[in-house]
Amino acid sequence: MTAQEKTDKREQLINAAEDLFAEKGFDGTSVRDIAQRADVNLAMISYYFGSKEKLLQVLIEQRFASSLELLDELLRNTTMTPWEKIERVIEYYVDKILNGRKFHSIINQEYNTDRSREIIDLITSIKMKNYHLIKQIIDDGYEKKVFRKIDPELTMASMMGTINSTINSKNVYCILFRIDATDEAEYLARMKPRLKEHLKHMIRAHLTIE
Structure with a gap:
């Protein structure tokens, strides 16, 4: 072989x-x-x-790897503005979470079970790294007097919670937006741009210095 x-x-x-x-x-x-x-x-x-559990561990590490790479690259980038960076974060996570619904359903399953402390600790550790990098991007915007002082942890919770709700309550959104719930392609085609635009407006209103 x-x-x-x-x-x-x-x-x-x-x-x-x-x-x-x-x-x-x-x-x-x-x-x-x-x-x-x-x-x-x-x-x-x-x-x-x-083992099966080690396979799950590799799956989690592999799927999360691209997030850490992107956030690290954004943090080190000296040509993008803080606004461009935060909007890139929004675009990335909307695409990643909605396109990777299977993976994120697994993450939610693992968080809601006491089956493996090791797996929960792994997921928590990776998420903490992601949150820390996003917080650094927000803090950098504040230090450059581009963003106003806000609660970065709850800002990230608002952003991620909004994205996750479009997966967890998909049937509700399909009714609200008059989308055939069995048509995955149409749901993504209509939801992703709408969600990105909404989050960008929300974050801009939240971070803009008055």
Whole structure:
């Protein structure tokens, strides 16, 4: 097996696990289910990950990695204005969360169970890093006298809570916006630009110095 084939099989298992954990929950998914969905030999799960829980851990770390990279790049960027950075954060998270609804449903499941303290601690640690980086972007805008002094933690909670509500209450929004709830493409096409625009207006009104 070539290095590329090994990488492909590993990714197949991660993607299959994501689908199944979202559909059936972690406890409702067996390693055999994952291997069958990925069309990979059952032994490969132990070979690549060691266990189902380690596979979940890798899935979480991999899906969150891009967020940390983007936020770190924005923080180090010296050409973008604070407004451009915060609007880029909004655009990124709307796309990431709405496009990655399966993954975020898994995160919510794990947070609502006492099944694994290790997994909850991992998710919390990664989220804290993300929040810290976003807070630094907001603080930088304040220090440059571009943003007014606000509560950064609750500002981020307002932003993330608004985005998450469009997933958790999708059926309600479909009724309000007269969208066919079975048409995922239409929901995303209409919700994402509307949500981005709303959050940008909300954050601008919240951060603008009066």
